[in-house]
Amino acid sequence: MPAANSNSPLPGAAPAVGVKVEGLAKRFGTFEVLRGVSFTVQPGEIFVLMGPSGSGKSVLLKHLVGLERPSAGRTLVASHDGADPATRERVRMALVFQAGALFNSLSVYDNLALYPREHRLGDEAAIRDRVMRALQILSLENAVHKLPAELSGGMRKRVAIARALVMEPQLLLYDEPTSELDPVMSATITEIIATLRQRYQVTSIVVSHDRDLALSIADRVGILMGGQLVFLGPPADLRQPTDPRVADFLNPRIDLEHPRFKHLET
Amino acid sequence: MTARLLAWLPNPILQVLHGTGSALFLLVRSLRHLPSLPRQFGRFIEQCHLIGYTTMPIVGILSFFIGSVLALQSGHAGENVGYKQFIGALVGLTMARELGPVMAAVLLAGRVGSAIAAELASMKVYQEVDALETMNIPPERMLVLPRLAAVLTMMPVLTIMADLVGWFGGAIVAQYTHFISIEPASYFANLRQYMDFSDVLNGLIKAEIFGFTVVLVCCHIGLNTRGGPREIGASVTRAVVTSLILILVLDFFVTKALM
Numbered sequence: 257m258p259a260a261n262s263n264s265p266l267p268g269a270a271p272a273v274g275v276k277v278e279g280l281a282k283r284f285g286t287f288e289v290l291r292g293v294s295f296t297v298q299p300g301e302i303f304v305l306m307g308p309s310g311s312g313k314s315v316l317l318k319h320l321v322g323l324e325r326p327s328a329g330r331t332l333v334a335s336h337d338g339a340d341p342a343t344r345e346r347v348r349m350a351l352v353f354q355a356g357a358l359f360n361s362l363s364v365y366d367n368l369a370l371y372p373r374e375h376r377l378g379d380e381a382a383i384r385d386r387v388m389r390a391l392q393i394l395s396l397e398n399a400v401h402k403l404p405a406e407l408s409g410g411m412r413k414r415v416a417i418a419r420a421l422v423m424e425p426q427l428l429l430y431d432e433p434t435s436e437l438d439p440v441m442s443a444t445i446t447e448i449i450a451t452l453r454q455r456y457q458v459t460s461i462v463v464s465h466d467r468d469l470a471l472s473i474a475d476r477v478g479i480l481m482g483g484q485l486v487f488l489g490p491p492a493d494l495r496q497p498t499d500p501r502v503a504d505f506l507n508p509r510i511d512l513e514h515p516r517f518k519h520l521e522t
Numbered sequence: 523m524t525a526r527l528l529a530w531l532p533n534p535i536l537q538v539l540h541g542t543g544s545a546l547f548l549l550v551r552s553l554r555h556l557p558s559l560p561r562q563f564g565r566f567i568e569q570c571h572l573i574g575y576t577t578m579p580i581v582g583i584l585s586f587f588i589g590s591v592l593a594l595q596s597g598h599a600g601e602n603v604g605y606k607q608f609i610g611a612l613v614g615l616t617m618a619r620e621l622g623p624v625m626a627a628v629l630l631a632g633r634v635g636s637a638i639a640a641e642l643a644s645m646k647v648y649q650e651v652d653a654l655e656t657m658n659i660p661p662e663r664m665l666v667l668p669r670l671a672a673v674l675t676m677m678p679v680l681t682i683m684a685d686l687v688g689w690f691g692g693a694i695v696a697q698y699t700h701f702i703s704i705e706p707a708s709y710f711a712n713l714r715q716y717m718d719f720s721d722v723l724n725g726l727i728k729a730e731i732f733g734f735t736v737v738l739v740c741c742h743i744g745l746n747t748r749g750g751p752r753e754i755g756a757s758v759t760r761a762v763v764t765s766l767i768l769i770l771v772l773d774f775f776v777t778k779a780l781m
């Protein structure tokens with residue numbers, strides 16, 4: 257696995273980190289969302305987490321960055337407990353939220369500049385360099401002065417990724433980066449994720465139900481269903497899935513004679 | 523033991539206790555970042571502008587009419603009893619010790635508190651607060667501390683303005699109402715004779731306490747919003763109602779404590 261990245265144009269980039277999820281369980285009241293999920297992600301790997309809507313993928317990501325506390329089990333980021341707030345100080349992690357979570361009152365530039373400013377990572381000129389470099393990587397130079405409300409869906413996602421990139425993260429988490437986008441924009445985002453990993457060796461966990469994304473850039477794939485992983489392996493194994501649930505999730509057959517929602521009702 | 527005792531308390535009381543504790547905890551977490559205030563000078567000024575400058579016109583208009591109606595009512599009631607020469611003192615003391623700070627705080631709750639609750643609730647609902655946390659930027663440092671500092675700075679300004687405008691409103695009514703007709707000179711002479719700076723100071727202390735409480739409560743309610751966009755409106759309502767109740771309850775106890 258690649259260690260310190262010498263060709264990184266971003267200064268001070270630290271080596272990528274590994275992630276370990278051990279028997280993670282999460283209940284909201286009596287509602288069990290995660291029921292003992294375990295997997296590891298190697299430093300520099302792209303791990304794609306798939307699963308139907310509501311299966312707990314976002315909840316799992318939030319555990320990694322300490323926004324949720326596990327009911328049982330734990331998450332380790334570079335061997336630090338993910339639920340410990342101090343972990344955020346030791347490891348730079350960035351989460352690209354599904355809806356972007358951009359600061360609506362700040363321009364695109366200020367959205368990106370907030371992190372280096374608050375952490376006092378250099379003077380305004382240095383921060384400007386850093387922000388413009390991130391915007392360039394995502395071809396967003398023209399959006400610098402726009403407010404989030406003025407951006408299209410695809411741009412919002414890219415700004416969210418750029419804002420994560422400014423943090424020079426060692427672990428980059430994406431929550432459904434290609435959902436709600438047209439096929440071309442989905443492909444673009446997929447390429448961006450792969451490029452970022454290639455350039456900066458950042459460990460990437462991508463939550464998605466985009467099959468093309470998983471098959472083209474994942475090193476390994478996990479599929480979450482009913483609060484448990486029903487598949488964990490290289491994407492090649494997804495082409496001939498043995499588990500019928502996985503097969504149905506990846507290639508749902510549209511059957512108008514026996515529609516699925518009729519079965520759900522009973 | 524205490525936990526079991528607490529469980530017996532009726533739910534509303536428990537909620538009040540829980541809310542108070544958690545708001546105080548927010549205060550402590552915000553004060554921990556006090557040393558960061560100088561570098562947040564820009565945010566502090568921005569909040570001073572929002573809290574002070576934009577609230578001034580409405581504070582002015584309202585205190586003018588409050589002062590006027592005070593003069594009118596006391597003039598009317600005093601006509602037969604023969605104390606209308608004391609209108610200056612009456613309006614002066616009531617504005618400075620009671621209505622100036624209370625009106626300023628009530629308008630702060632309605633105009634600024636609601637805006638704070640709405641902004642922070644929307645940041646919470648749209649995960650901007652979560653984003654701050656993942657960026658290792660404490661939300662209370664950036665969102666709460668500058669507002670608390672700004673309200674402490676601006677409340678005295680708003681209150682003194684309310685006092686002055688109220689006094690002048692009273693003076694105008696006292697002069698031009700036919701059954702009162704007291705010259706401004708004797709109105710203000712009477713006002714000065716029966717009050718001194720300690721009365722104004724008393725009102726300023728109250729205003730600081732009310733203003734600080736309103737901003738803290740509105741920040742707290744905003745940041746604790748859970749659920750979807752609908753909850754933003756619910757949070758705003760809760761923030762304003764809680765602020766108004768707290769102002770009036772605190773008013774009694776602070777007044778008593780300062781006597």
Ligand SMILES: Nc1ncnc2c1ncn2[C@@H]1O[C@H](COP(=O)(O)OP(=O)(O)O)[C@@H](O)[C@H]1O
Pocket residue numbers: 284289307308309310311312313314315316
């Ligand atoms: N804070 C919460 N409180 C209660 N239920 C929650 C909370 N967050 C998520 N859930 C529930 O957990 C389930 C999984 O949510 P989520 O992880 O967002 O699904 P997805 O896999 O589509 O990202 C959903 O049924 C959701 O309603």
Ligand SMILES: [Mg+2]
Pocket residue numbers: 313314315354431432
């Ligand atoms: Mg989700």
